[in-house]
């Protein structure tokens with residue numbers, strides 16, 4: 001994609017870098033979806049772009065993801081100033097800050113046992129455990145999707161304070177009341193994010209809360225594929241913002 005076409009895809013922020021705070025989703029947005037969660041590839045150009053944007057915005061760059069914080073540290077070491085992990089269950093507001101964890105219901109052991117059994121019975125299904133959640137991945141076994149959903153529905157997770165989210169080739173069980181919109185609002189409470197306009201970009205239903213919150217705060221809430229056709233186009237836009245001052249920023 002040429003610089004010219006990437007610039008025309010979506011509106012540039014109508015505010016300068018000094019007023020912007022990047023709050024970015026990870027999987028399916030910054031990086032392409034991969035066969036398994038540990039197989040995603042982070043190109044060196046992306047590291048350079050994010051570092052430049054962070055510095056350009058006075059550090060105001062956060063990753064807002066469904067993944068645990070440790071995984072962001074692994075894939076983007078030292079890059080984001082803050083990280084909202086597990087959709088906001090875990091918040092680290094600065095690079096050296098402590099991780100705050102919401103006080104949430106404990107996942108019943110019985111669900112974990114049954115999920116492990118399902119994975120054993122259906123090779124290709126994998127279980128991802130989080131601090132306050134569980135993901136049943138079926139990308140490696142698409143024909144198990146319905147059966148897994150029926151099993152999860154049978155657990156009646158709502159009665160225990162959780163809910164089931166349809167994710168990309170996965171069913172995710174996460175705590176009620178936790179979402180990326182709350183994570184965006186919470187990040188804005190502290191420096192260097194305070195008073196800035198969030199630029200939130202995602203690709204999945206779980207990102208819509210973040211998009212809504214960013215727009216409500218006078219920022220930009222953007223989605224792939226609605227606003228960018230794909231990951232490369234979105235990255236090209238970020239690269240243009242990292243490199244440019246005037247027209248790329250619409251100011």
Ligand SMILES: O=P(O)(O)OC[C@H]1O[C@H](O[C@H]2O[C@H](CO)[C@@H](O)[C@H](O)[C@H]2O)[C@H](O)[C@@H](O)[C@@H]1O
Nearest residue numbers: 026027033034035036037065066067139168170
């Ligand atoms: O909020 P995000 O940063 O978009 O994270 C959402 C979930 O991403 C991961 O799963 C998804 O991406 C994997 C790698 O591309 C893919 O193999 C899987 O099928 C997708 O569902 C991650 O494993 C989850 O914990 C995140 O919640």
